[in-house]
Amino acid sequence: AAPSNLLDLAFHVSMPVNPDSVILQKRVENDLQSLFHRCLQREKIFSGLGGNLGQQTSAGVKALFSGESGTGKTLAAT
Numbered sequence: 001a002a003p004s005n006l007l008d009l010a011f012h013v014s015m016p017v018n019p020d021s022v023i024l025q026k027r028v029e030n031d032l033q034s035l036f037h038r039c040l041q042r043e044k045i046f047s048g049l050g051g052n053l054g055q056q057t058s059a060g061v062k063a064l065f066s067g068e069s070g071t072g073k074t075l076a077a078t
Contacts, residue, residue, distance in 0.1 A: 017078045021075070022076055024072075024076070028076075032076060035061070035063055038061055063077070067075050
């Protein structure tokens, strides 16, 4: 569960998206793939910490999506 103060800044979007539904420039696609792999790696690292260190850290990865309205930020974040 997210810390209560995080819920003031962001919300979980539960909407399955087919990757073929998102059309991206190659650079943006590469950036999103890097972010996705970082999230996967972060989960592995976090679960392996154990003890006090594991309790002091968050498994979250933060990303900021910016752009004009209607450019697909929410779809890409999903």
